[in-house]
Amino acid sequence: MSFPKNFLWGGATAANQCEGAWNEDGKGDSICDHNRAGSRTANTHRTFDLEIDTDQYYYPSHTGIDSYHRYKEDIALFAEMGFKVYRMSIAWSRIFPNGDEETPNEAGLQFYDEVFDELAKYGIEPLVTISHFELPFHLGKTYDGFLDKRTISFYENYATTLFERYKDKVKYWLTFNEINFGTMDHGKRINGLFNREYTETEQYQALHNVFLASAKAVVAGHKINPDFKIGCMLAYITMYPKTCRPEDVLKTQQINEKFNFFCGDVQVKGQYPYFMKRYFEKNNIQVEITEEDKALLKAGTVDYYTFSYYMTTCITDDLEKRNDKTGGNLFGGVSNEYLETSDWGWQIDPIGLRYTLNQIYSRYEVPLMVVENGLGAFDEVEANGSINDDYRIDYFKQHIIEMEKAIDDGVDLIGYTPWGCIDLISAGTGEMSKRYGFIYVDRDDEGNGTLDRSRKKSFYWYKQVIESNGENL
Numbered sequence: 245m246s247f248p249k250n251f252l253w254g255g256a257t258a259a260n261q262c263e264g265a266w267n268e269d270g271k272g273d274s275i276c277d278h279n280r281a282g283s284r285t286a287n288t289h290r291t292f293d294l295e296i297d298t299d300q301y302y303y304p305s306h307t308g309i310d311s312y313h314r315y316k317e318d319i320a321l322f323a324e325m326g327f328k329v330y331r332m333s334i335a336w337s338r339i340f341p342n343g344d345e346e347t348p349n350e351a352g353l354q355f356y357d358e359v360f361d362e363l364a365k366y367g368i369e370p371l372v373t374i375s376h377f378e379l380p381f382h383l384g385k386t387y388d389g390f391l392d393k394r395t396i397s398f399y400e401n402y403a404t405t406l407f408e409r410y411k412d413k414v415k416y417w418l419t420f421n422e423i424n425f426g427t428m429d430h431g432k433r434i435n436g437l438f439n440r441e442y443t444e445t446e447q448y449q450a451l452h453n454v455f456l457a458s459a460k461a462v463v464a465g466h467k468i469n470p471d472f473k474i475g476c477m478l479a480y481i482t483m484y485p486k487t488c489r490p491e492d493v494l495k496t497q498q499i500n501e502k503f504n505f506f507c508g509d510v511q512v513k514g515q516y517p518y519f520m521k522r523y524f525e526k527n528n529i530q531v532e533i534t535e536e537d538k539a540l541l542k543a544g545t546v547d548y549y550t551f552s553y554y555m556t557t558c559i560t561d562d563l564e565k566r567n568d569k570t571g572g573n574l575f576g577g578v579s580n581e582y583l584e585t586s587d588w589g590w591q592i593d594p595i596g597l598r599y600t601l602n603q604i605y606s607r608y609e610v611p612l613m614v615v616e617n618g619l620g621a622f623d624e625v626e627a628n629g630s631i632n633d634d635y636r637i638d639y640f641k642q643h644i645i646e647m648e649k650a651i652d653d654g655v656d657l658i659g660y661t662p663w664g665c666i667d668l669i670s671a672g673t674g675e676m677s678k679r680y681g682f683i684y685v686d687r688d689d690e691g692n693g694t695l696d697r698s699r700k701k702s703f704y705w706y707k708q709v710i711e712s713n714g715e716n717l
């Protein structure tokens with residue numbers, strides 16, 4: 245079996261990693277605008293500053309790759325590759341600069357009108373992430389983000405504003421990017437928890453409020469346009485037991501349930517799974533979940549399930565003591581000797597994608613979309629300007645082959661949007677040198693470069709993949 249005729253081939257980005265123009269046309273600062281870059285080569289981590297100090301420091305999101313001013317050129321390149329869909333996010337603080345205003349910033353709304361019109365010119369369907377780690381900073385500072393119930397209403401107002409405005413231009417929506425990072429201590433900032441230390445109860449309460457906000461958006465969106473397709477989005481990190489020791493297998497099941505299954509269960513099935521209820525009880529985590537909340541979660545289930553897939557990892561029952569931990573975006577298990585890793589230590593596992601698609605589909609049986617996948621790598625520009633990224637082509641080829649096999653297994657996979665289809669700022673490190681794109685952007689980790697775009701070898705290759713609907717790899 246091959247890819248369905250109307251398969252949605254495309255690419256994905258997020259506003260904070262490419263737009264720049266961080267304080268133009270009325271935009272407020274988002275939490276991402278407070279990140280200074282780290283560096284893998286210098287072994288430094290990203291830094292989060294409560295006060296932005298542009299005199300002294302470089303903040304990569306402030307300029308991004310300047311797509312706020314260059315989106316027409318970028319969209320023309322996506323169209324040249326034949327994109328059917330383009331996944332992008334709306335910068336919340338462009339629409340509501342502080343997050344708690346009642347009326348939106350017209351200039352922000354206008355900007356996205358123009359972006360959607362440009363996409364429509366080429367027949368490219370937008371797929372819009374409403375919140376991609378881009379909480380307005382003010383909401384975190386003043387309300388502790390989603391820990392405060394008022395933030396649910398702010399989000400609802402924001403989402404409803406988008407639905408009303410773009411109801412005839414956008415059909416596919418995602419409520420929150422990688423919502424399951426909210427289950428992890430180091431993922432708490434994305435929910436606006438950065439003013440102090442927070443208890444586990446508070447972190448899960450904030451996540452619960454994010455679930456409610458998502459459900460409210462789904463309900464409101466379907467009322468505004470019943471044709472809307474509103475989905476969830478998870479960071480799916482597939483886990484294998486490191487050995488067949490039953491202890492490792494059991495540990496894998498437990499970690500997998502909490503990280504990979506929990507949030508999907510709430511958003512697709514509309515209820516908390518039994519294992520999380522027990523986890524809360526056993527650990528004295530007291531999340532307030534009312535009867536009204538339960539009804540809302542049931543009413544606000546999503547239409548389809550999307551996820552990012554970059555790697556798999558291995559789990560053991562002595563994870564804490566191990567020194568063979570793998571690299572990963574906020575999550576690290578232990579290494580798998582059968583897999584190779586990327587320049588950033590992420591384990592590359594194409595067959596794992598087929599396994600993952602089947603794992604998710606057998607649990608939910610709703611349409612699936614892989615909305616992030618790709619290889620972050622150092623690229624070299626040759627003297628003649630060409631970029632021969634055969635390693636990236638090979639990565640995609642192997643993953644596409646496995647997606648096709650999953651479709652043949654019976655999985656209802658409707659689209660594929662490789663991450664960072666144009667080079668952009670890394671979310672994990674703030675680096676520019678961690679490149680994912682089919683399109684090269686002349687910019688380095690310190691902010692030097694012309695920002696000019698050029699086509700990599702993978703650009704021509706992906707074009708032929710789309711043209712042949714996945715046949716010509």
Ligand code: BG6
Nearest residue numbers: 258422552573620670671672673
């Ligand atoms: C996902 C995010 O976690 O992974 C993206 O949704 C991110 O925003 C991507 O860019 C890749 O991670 P990184 O750290 O390589 O940018």
